[in-house]
Amino acid sequence: MLNAYHFRELSLPLQKKGEVANALAHALNLREDEIFNLEVERFALDSRKRSAPHWSYNVRFETAKKLSPSHWLVPATEKAETLDSDVFKNSIPLSKNAHVVGAGPSGLWAALSLARKGFSVDLYEQGSPVEERFQDIHRFFADRKFNPHSNILFGEGGAGAYSDGKLNTRTRNVFSSAVLADMVHFGVSKDVLTFAKPHIGTDRLVLLLRALRAEFLSLDGRIHFHTALEDLEISNSSISRAKFNGEWKAIDNLILAPGHSARAIYELLYERGVTLESKAFALGVRVEHPQSLINLRQLGPNVNTELTGAAEYALTAKTLGGTSAAYSFCMCPGGVLVPCVSENETLATNGMSYSKRNGKLANGAIVVPIPKSDSLFGGIEMQRRFEKAAFELGGKNYSAPAQTIRAFLDGHIDSALPKSTFSTGIVAAPIREILDENICDSLADGFEQFERKIPGFIDEGLIVAPETRTSSPLRILRNPETLESVSTSGLFVLGEGAGYTGGIVTSAADGIKLANRAKRIGD
Template sequence: MSIRVNNLILNINEDMSELKSKAARKLGINVDDIEKFSILRKSIDARRKNNIKFNCSVEVSCQEEEKLVLRTGNRDVKLEKRIEDTIVPGNKKMSSRPIIVGMGPAGMFAGLFLAEEGYRPIVVERGEKIEDRTKTVNKFWTTGELNLESNVQFGEGGAGTFSDGKLTTRIKDRRCDFILDAFSRYGAPNEILYDGKPHIGTDNLKLVVKNIRNRILELGGEILFNSRLEDLVIEDKKLKEIIVNGARMHCENLILAIGHSSRDTYEMLFKKGVHMEPKAFAIGVRVEHLQHMIDVNQYGKFAGNPKLGPADYRLTYKSRNGRGIYSFCMCPGGEVVAAASERGELVTNGMSYYKRNLENANSAVVVTVGEDDFEGNSPLKGMEFQRYYEKLAYKLGGGNYAAPVQLIRDFLKERVSTGLGSVKPTYRPGYEFRDLRLCLPAEVVSGLQEGFVHFERKIKGYAKGEGVITGIETRTSAPVRIIRSSDLESISVSGMYPCGEGAGYAGGIISAAADGIKTAEGIIRKYSPL
């Protein structure tokens, strides 16, 4: 048991060390009466740019906590009772070790959780381990030479490894604390445990991924890199074996933690009769501005203050025809990266390092699309929709994965840009000035044009300044959902557990990891440890 104290305010010139005395004053006790103290949350309040503050919550342990909370009568002071959620293993014996396909957040945390509970999982990952994958990706960005099995989408750590490493989520799940604690234990900065918008950057994320891999191995798990799931052997709707790189593996329990770009796997599952449905997602462009411009708009005279760091933003708008237009995966002080996973198709993503100290800010700005926008009756029609526009973008960029770019103001005036201002595109391996309307659906073009005009009202210079757009962004989420039952098994194949972002049940690192853990818990409740 402990006490949570909310709404402790620090002005920008106050130090974090003053939180303890502020908590004591709110509780009506002496600082020395506090036996244990920790920061639970710290967020920036920039609603008044001339008076930016930090809003904090802390956890306090002291004597007679219940009486103290009653005496204060302050709604910012609450008694926190810890509820231990113990997972009781089942009694059924496994005929083989559980297998996990995919070493992204869902598969990685499912593997870690199973390993810590004594289940010695086998993880099958089509891409390379992170050290080799980083070299392969850098080669692609430099030369345009794409490795179809190991790239920004495939490999240890998943697609999020080459991103900003955002650990924010909207889900309310007890597993989130376990995930953040694990990130901290395995190499992430401790501030992620309380920061209102935690991120660890692609550089720290690579270290965390490597350390979690080593922990799984230490606990008796096994990880097979450069190993692609090619087929399922199903008898009477029950999974019997999987085929990996041409070899059969007996499999009683399969956690299917594929990423949202595993298109060949979706196609294989569809052929095997696995029930899935098309799912809405969003497509659009990557937007770049000078980070300083975003800082000034968000923080005013405090722009550049080291306590605030580079500013981010979140923008939303509903178009006249009802489509959602919004910023997505905003990367302060970062770069736009090539993220293709198939030949002749162009995809962008955003990435930042922990310090977020590069010149440009970037964000996806996307428009929602759904079943009515996709042609055909196949559950894979959303995937084919993505492919169609990625191929257009590749051709528009001139080939070899060069990207089409355009100033936002020229996009609004429907003309090709002829030069750049202060914002230089960061995309590699290269770019060409093109009209991005030629690689986007008409509904998305009109939605972006409406959205940019609206966003200019929120951030001065967003659309009328020298901002640049790079095309295109299509992998915002999975284009399908693999349908599962209440016990998390596929409704088509007993023993197969689709989970995470690729299965259509998550949207980001934390929610995918939580879904992976939830799936692992389902297996633990059925089976005894090996």
């Protein structure tokens, strides 16, 4: 009879990545042939001791021997539930013809998963296929002519396609595991299943999206690009029709996955009486540093980043007497900055990395929490105010206002700026003219504390502003089990734009959750 165990924090040297069986046998004083059914559950780079970074693995295995429990070794628990065990928890009745709006992660996976179950699925996306979208974005970088439907935020893949390709999630459950398994099916490295901070890069995300689209079409799914949801008809608190590009369609259900910047959709829902609420979010700035500085401070002077990859940071600071905070968000090692625009004559920033993360500059958002507004659209109004101010201060041509962190703290404008990766250029400007005073004070306090953790953070840092699109300031209220609007039957809301997820994996998992529980009416 075999006994099952978990071993936590199994340490492997950097150059021994993946050689788990040998390291586990050595740690337990066993032979490798005495270990059976070895599974890596999770692994990470442990750089807490900067002089000795190493790989740390959590594994599950079986052996005929009885082993004494310890801090690292415990008897294995039952394996997690599967998608099959979730199906009957909360059955969601849907008509055979499903209509999905939004081709970001939640919409794509909802559409694909419903098609796999035999639904007839129409997927509507206001933007372009990812290949066209790539061309539209780079055309904007060159000529500054903004396309409101195809840009960094809108188009196949959603905002996540151009925000680094990070697959980090604090929630590992049956749905997120299914997303990662799909990604491997579509050609991504198997490491995403177990690495604590998986990343595939914007360049590889494009290939993944094309493979996903091909499977969806092979299941007789239909994608309508350049097709915007313009209106809804709701009768007796139930959805009955939807208007796309001037044409009304009778529908029994609408699965809405709008993305966190779909402001026109929020306004439409409000006008049609769908229940929304204000929610907290965060905003601030992007900062850039030499990647060599981050590597040195996080990994030490003698570490080969060919083995570890470019170093990251995750920083938090209590500020203003503990009443507020500043923290890092969406850190992109070896990455680039991009203009994050969804409305004409506004400007916000975002960061992304390609798969190799080998750029000379690192970037990360440094943001401050913003409490939910007393007015429904107060958060969006704040975002717009800052984005319009940035557009004006940057010269009204989508160049971004920028300032060294030192100049920001000392209160002067830079005579010259260090190099930046921002795709449409930067202009020396006082960042305090964009953001509210309390936000700037929190950022300043945070920078001082981050300097103590990463020496050089202030003197080698550049601010590019503003970072406003961390998450949606609104939530579309839904039933937590069926994901249906609390006010409108037949309207199902998903993902970041609905206000319930954050990032690629959790958003896609929301789509799988709905499809997994869906049952065709009449079956």
